[in-house]
Amino acid sequence: MKKRYTQVTAFAVLSVTASLLAVSNASAWTLKEAAEPYSGTTIKAVFLDRPGYKAASALIPQFEKETGIKVRTEVVPYENTREKEVLNFVGGGDQDVVLVDVVWMGEFASNKWLVPIKTFTDNPKLADPKLDLPDFFPILLDSFGTWDKTTYGLPFDNYSGLMFYNKCMLKDAGFNGPPKTWDELLNVYAPKLTKPDKNQFAYALQSRRGETQSADSFMRMLWPNGGSLLDAKFKSNLMSPQSQAGLEYRQKLMKYMPPGIVDYDHAEAVNALAQGQVAMITEWSAFYPTLTDPSKSKIGNCLAITTEPTGPAGLKPALGGFSLAVNAKSNAKKQAASWLFIQWITSKEMAKPYLDAGGVSGRMSVYKDPAVQAKFPFVNPMVQSWQGGVPDFRPRFPEWPAVSEVIGEWGSKIMLGQVSVKDGAKTIGDKTEEILNKAGYYDGKKPLLK
Template identity: 25%
Template sequence: MSQTPNMRMSRRGLLRATGGIAATAVLAACGNGGGTGGGSGGGAKGTLTLWASTAFAGDAKAALRTAAQEYGGKQGLTINVEGFPANDLAKKITTALAGGGGPDIVVADVSSIPQFAASKMLVDVTARFKAAQGEFFAGNVAAASFKDAVYAVPYDTSNVALLWNKKLFQQAGIQSPPGTWDELLASAKELTGGGRHGYMLGAQGYGSFLFWPWLWQNGGRILDDAGTKALFNAPEGLEAWNFYAGLHLTHGVVPPTFLGVTQAWDQYIQPFLTEKVAMLAIGDWGLAPIAKGNPGLEYGVASLPKGKESATVLGGNAIGITSACKNVDAAWGFVSWLTSAGQEKVLRDGYQRIPARTDVGNGSMAGLDEAHQIFIQQAASARPRPAVTAWGDIEWQVMANAWDSVIQKKKSPRQALNEAATAATQALSRG
């Protein structure tokens, strides 16, 4: 694939893009292992190259590879699927495209899409997607958009719910999972002791990502409507931040080891998996590691305990066509087929994931176990994070650093949150 002059990014632009995008990708890390190889560029008319994380393309028999072979065989196309560790994927995409190479198609975390779009790395698919847009959850469409244009098709959707250990609850005499913040704190206190703790938190960007539902539940907002000013330090935000941090700082219901949860979701899940923690908030991507690591674990899934209102945060992946693709029509054919009704089996059977389609409740997800049902029910109401180019810096750097300064007792919650809001607003002003 050739690099036209208007597609080439400056070195400064590349550094900004890779820094922000790569940080957000860490939160999507649901798989491990090395990449399967470098990109070929997909220059031949009958060849397309797709890059995804190893969560989707980690082995030779991955469902995405099989789907690509099936479609390619029918269309006379060769679709090469290549996998990379999730925390490296966005940086590799950015670097490759800036250098004139890279894939034709990418499967990327939705939080990366606005930054890809702002850097002109994705094709605007608004017109192509218009007829099918209503078949997808609005939140996922919004997350895959930038400045009123759609740059990727939503693929899977995820949101955050509460996992609770049924055996530990029964032993503590607690009959049901908490439904409110006060109930969560009371239960966590009862469940803390004897080497166990009631609730789990994460450090760095894991902690900042999991804070957003608390903010929304208390009536707070992340940014203003224009996306130019941070609002998360308003009174509603500070109250939620204090409660969130207080689980560790004031009440001691969180294991001290949470301070080391900085690299992967597996670190965050481990204390729950080994029954050292009774509750944690996580998305459906946490279910497979639990099933693998402790298949006999007796646990339930419930909606997050609510504050003034109920809320959860949206995640997932979207599929975009890169600006380096020479055969956009062929690439779009595959993308539209893979995300169409009837192909949910790829996500369901291959990855135990939930498609971002509104028809997931019509029985097509019957193959998923009971633990997934809450996530399916919440899919339509989960809230996306702001679609701004500075989001990676805000979530993984500004807020992550603020969170760490609080849990490490270097700054007060108020000071850290106010400083973070100022830094976030400055990041937004830089575009």
């Protein structure tokens, strides 16, 4: 018994010692020391002209001072970003930090253009012990950073579709709050809020041909009605009653939108609310800084925010945003420096500074602070929207860019009345199936990944 006690005691001592060493090693890790081998390295990244990127740019000097690593960013229009990055991968360009939209992840990862984060998290010299991956909202880490059960990027500039509205305009029309359902918006609110002779309209839906039409307009109206682009076998679901109802709804709502709405991108929709032309928009939470900037917005204290309305299928808001990943074609030194930057800008430590600077963090912990909730009224509806999960069969597969072009063309034609909802939807479905069939989705050559 005494011998056993001694063995157990010895084991306990060793365990405690190991734990203390682990804690000691963890506490010993610093960004400055981790970055020493890469001091003087310059890494390049593509940024967008949006608040979250301006926020990150404002914080970058702090990273550069701490690490000696230089971060050079190029601001590119969203519509050109994917093409620029793909050309970079194929042509051997010098981009090191990759910006990955939720709908590009399948393409980028399946082509092996991104480095799995495990390469860095398994390296104690590069992995911050406080990284805490479980602190990211699961829906964000899964949708924006992960493909085929492998994580490639960390969530950055993430947002949910929210309803921004002018509570003063609604009050003048006799409403004490926003519509709770899409049906209520169309049949109760829209008629009273639309005054074409005064250039005033109830609602604006960003619908410009391209990714805005496909992801922000077309798909946005399918999900709340229980529709979807594809069914469980990756065949078109656009002729289903639910999908048809969503697209017909969009056509009905157009009479309460500004003329030329089919050419509205995000900037035009946000500006329409900011200048008092429309009473409501469903837009990304990331545009909150724009709407609260007195130099860009007249809405002032009339601005209010809530979740998107619910439909027959419940609350199914749009989910948008990006992850930051490391370019697999960069050299090892630049890869390590890029990881240190990505790990830092998306860290728990930087979540509050990033939020204060105008960004939207993907970290759960920062939004639990009552002061943060009080300061940023978009937080509670955004967090609520991130609880429900991604709508079924979200288009994250590698063939999405080709499908998006089809939806961009024919979705715009539907809105303009150049083709009926039924005929336009059938054309989109047929062309989508042609693309997926050619890619091998129906002969067993490709798994039906979502």
